[in-house]
Amino acid sequence: MARKWTFTDRRRPGRPGTRQPVKALITRMARENPTWGHRRIQGELARLGYRIAASTVWEILHAAGIDPAPRRAGPTWRQFLTAQAHAIIACDFLVVETMLLKRLYVLVFIEHGTRKVHLAGVTAHPTGAWTMQQARNLAMELGNRIAELRFLIHDRDPLFTAAFSAVFTAEGLQVITTLPRTPRMNAVCDRVIGTLRRELLDRILILDERPLALVLQEYLIHYNGHRPHQSRQQRPPDIATQPSPNVIDLNDLRSIRRKPVATGTINEYHRAA
Known part of the structure; x- marks a missing residue:
């Protein structure tokens, strides 16, 4: 034997x-x-x-x-986020102070899998009804793609009402509320809010709601369509998979053009036509 x-x-x-x-x-x-x-x-x-x-x-x-x-304990929160990234969307409020000391509230959503950011709305007077309407607008914007999502993560802000959650549960999503004083449970959304501050909002002066909404929309065109992301092999969110571009001959720097975006606070570099 x-x-x-x-x-x-x-x-x-x-x-x-x-x-x-x-x-x-x-x-x-x-x-x-x-x-x-x-x-x-x-x-x-x-x-x-x-x-x-x-x-x-x-x-x-x-x-x-x-x-x-x-x-044995189940998977850690990080393991859960990593395994389910393609099916998670998260949201949070960004607070912006204007030149006139007026406080504005920006509701942003981010898809974990693609890192695509959505600007839901800007207001000086957020309410539960306003937040619910932004949720409806986002659901319409996502269209059929919302069926690919399974989880929505947000904190315990009272503006995220039961009616707000109902918009997503009706689409088949499970709403996960973070624990008190545990910002790391919504770390991906917190990180993109930090990026918005460092790359844009800390470098410009905001007068009112409309200018803020316009500059954020312009920035998100850059963020989603051009800005490289380490977690996506230096690809932007709107480009799922694409071959690496051919290497440019740096001996001729005239073949590279600079394009200022977001009121000139950020530069993009493109090949000359």
Whole structure:
């Protein structure tokens, strides 16, 4: 009868020095799959060609401080966001102070998968009814694409009323409200608001609602259609996949043209026609 190989057995032919790699693989499988128990991991290892006793897998997990599957914590919030990015849209308010010390509120949405930002509206007097109307406008703007989304994330601002949530639940989305004092639960939206401030709003003076809406719309044309994003391999949100452009001959800098956008605060660079 063939001898069963265990984790501590180093004499199996063709498997020299496998102790630490197999241990690392077992703990990795457990952390990446919170619902897997030691026998499920044993089975996955068998498919990879590693015959190891279930009791040995259990001992390795126990030594690593990993609880059995029924008591193990589920996926982290970061893991959830990463796995479901294509199906998540998030929203938040951006507050802008004008030259006349008037406070304006900007409602923005961002699609996690593409990083595309939507300007829902600008107002000095936000209400629950106004917020609900912006939700309806966004649903109409997304059209059939809203069917691809599954989750909406927002904080506990009272302006996000039940009627606001109902607009999205009617489209089949599940509304997730962040925990109190936990801004990292809506970190993607917070980050784009920070980008709006650093790249645009901190560099211009705003007089009123209409100028703010116009400059934000112009900036978002740049943001969604041109600005490179690290999470998208330096592609803008509106370009899903495209081959990398041919390299420009930098010996002739006249072939590159600068285009100021967003009231001249940002430059874009294009090839000359």
